Amino acid sequence: MKHPPRPAAPNRSAPGAPVRAAAAHVIQAVMQHGRSLDDALAFATSRNRFDARDHALLSAMVYGVLRHYRRLGWQLEQMMDRPLRDAPLVDALLRVGLYQMHDMRTPDHAVVSATTSAASLLQAEWAGSLVNALLRRSQREPERLEPPEDPAIRHSWPNWLADALRHDWGEAADAILAEGSAQAPMTLRVNRRRMSADDYRARLSRMGREARTLPEAPEALVLEQAGEVDALPGFARGSVSVQDASAQLAAPLLDVQPGQRVLDACSAPGGKAAHLLERCPKAQLTALDSDRARLQRVDETLRRVGVQATLVAADATDTARWWDGAPFDRILIDAPCSGTGVIRRHPDIKWLRRVGDVRALAKTQQQLLETLWPLLAPGGRMVFATCSILRAEGRDVVAHFLERHPEAESPSCDLPVGAADGAGWRIAPGGDWDGFYYAVLSRPR
Incomplete structure (x- = not known):
């Protein structure tokens, strides 16, 4: 006799457990598999039918844990008798629990119940008692959680990047490290x-x-x-x-006039292109990007704000493929960079970037300057910009270019925020401003 199928066991997880489990998956995807936070979060959202409240909670937890990832790991070590190895999902879940309890100020009972229950949703039933015990211990012994004085641990930065900032910024570096763990304004x-x-x-x-x-x-x-x-x-x-306030300084620096030919060489996602056309809608703008899918975002942005440009999908350095031979009066190079100036908005950058990335990106920036400089008309203006706070991607790139091109002039940026740095201008991240570097280059008439 054939028996009917056994009904599925009811989900007995505590309220809030699924969103904690999802947070652990997102953090593991970033830290173990190298996925961007945006991609990992979008994937988790597509796999779970969270309501608006749980979606907001998921975002708050994963952004917060990644902002404070190293410090949370140090705190975990103080709570455990033996290090946790070969269980990255449980490690991520424990950091989620600590962050909720001691940074988000979520009620302790809710944190313990939901986070402990989430362990079973991660197929780690064995870890439920560990999660419970560790979180309760952190309640009883909060003094163990006080991080050391080392700013790289206290503010959660990898050593190589903290050292680079100290080299480039001196005494100001510690404040930059602290700002990198803060939440940016909208x-x-x-x-x-x-x-x-x-x-x-x-x-x-x-x-x-x-x-x-x-x-x-x-x-x-x-x-x-x-x-x-x-x-x-x-x-x-x-x-x-x-759009961040620092990014809004690009359009005034370009000082585009009606009828001028303008090149936005690395245009996606299109915020700077839209801004300069809002300021000067009669400019003849060419928005260029090597990624056709990202260029579609530029098109959507420009259509939404009601401006028009010529969109070209091509590598900016392969001028034979896209340039018509007519010089540009203005060129914006919003160059690919490490993104170290916007870490407070994208905390995964701290953990995904490597020293070699900075060298490779600086080489790309040099290539963009060298290739696009001949396209600038006499009397024209070029603005070089990066959202990096490393001199290797700002001052050093421009200095090397000026050594090779004595004909180029570099008028002062003289921006209302930040300070001069070599031939350009750098803005430290913090408060209302993201970290940025700008330089203006002009060709004599």
Whole structure:
């Protein structure tokens, strides 16, 4: 006689356990498999039907754990009699638990119950008692969690990168290390073709959302509390975009005039291109990117804000494939870089970057400058930018270029924030500003 199939056992996990288990998977994907945080988080979201509240919790946990990954690991070691080996998912789950309890201030009972239960969802039932015991011990003995004075451990940076910052920034490095573990503000760029920043701030205020202007960036608004991008009034119609204040300094530096030919050589995702066309819609802009899929994002961005450009999918250094021979009055090289200036927004950068990456990226930056310099018209202006805070990707690249091209002029950037660094200008990350490097190069008439 054939028996009917046995019904599946009911899911007896504690409330909140699935989102903790998902967080452990995301962290393992980044730290063990080298996936970007954005990709790992998107994959986890697609695999789980979380509501808006759990989705927000998942994001908060994974961003927080990766911001403080090294310090949390050190704290785990203080709580354990023997190191945990060959169980990366359980290790990630333990860091999630510690972060919830001691950084997010989640009620202790909720953390212990949900995190312990999550172990079984990771097929690690053996670890439930370990998770329970360790989290309860951290409650009883919080003094064990006080991290050492070493800023690289306290603020969670790999040693090689902390050492590089100390070399480049001297006494300011410790503050930069601390800022790298902080949460960045949500900064908007108001489309000046639609309204002023003050007008948009008043519109937000009427909705109960507060923001403040930045005198140094006239189109910028810093939200007092971050929120969903799609919920911003007028976002879909292009009245406002999300863009860090430091990135908003590129368009004023280019100083584009109506009718000028402009090249945005590494355009994706298109924020700087949109900004300069919002300021000067009659510019003839060519937006170039080697990745066709990323160039599609540029197209979507420009359409949303209501501006037009010529989009070209090509390697900027392969000029024979895309350049029509007519010089450009303005060239923006928003060069590929390590992203060390935006680590507070992308904490996975700290753990995915390697020393060799910086050398390779600096070589690419040199190649872009060398290849695109002949395309600049006499009297034209080129802006070189990176969101890196390493001199190897800023001052050193520009200095090497100027040694090879004595005909090039390098007028002072004289930006309203940051300080001169060689022939360019660097901005330290922190407060309202991401870390950036800018240099202006011009060709004599």
